[in-house]
Amino acid sequence: MALCLGQVFSKDKTFRPRKRFEPGTQRFELYKKAQASLKSGLDLRKVVQLPEGENLNDWIAVHVVDFFNRINLIYGTVSEYCTERTCPIMSGGLRYEYRWQDGDDYKRPTKLPALKYMNLLMDWIESLINNEDIFPTRVGVPFPKNFQQVCKKILSRLFRVFVHVYIHHFDSICSMGAEAHINTCYKHYYYFISEFSLIDHSELEPLKAMTEKICN
Known part of the structure; x- marks a missing residue:
């Protein structure tokens, strides 16, 4: 999938610089193992399972960073179509609206254009995964x-990025011939969060019908 995504989506349009794993680290080795499984054509339900003898938090950390990179790439490719005019509210159709709150600059849930929301979201995630106190990379640091x-x-x-892209920008994805690739990325994400119960299923409601169609 990594090769296909790189071929279909323009790397020049990555919304944020790609977060990389340091070669020689355990996290890098886990990442390579996960990528090898993806490219082997194995069932994605099996690909997400924790390898025997590996630490669950390390496995989660590798996937969180990888999903950040992949979803960042997908949104970066359609971001030119996601303007304040086309998407004045961060939403998923008429039923779902997402407001930004970070406890700092936005202490209360705030309605924002989708592009502004995405900028804040990616900055927020990037700050977390680069924080050694939360995502430690040194050996022996818990x-x-x-x-x-x-x-x-x-x-x-x-997940909200998937919701917005699928509902508001799927025509652009299809025009690039990238439908199969974003579907594969979503399935990988969905099987992973389901395997480790990382998201309450009520939050997945906006894409429930599509998920039932492509993930069964």
């Missing part, structure tokens, strides 16, 4: 006790 809770929040907000 994950914080709230690590999985942080990852759940990241993954739930990344």
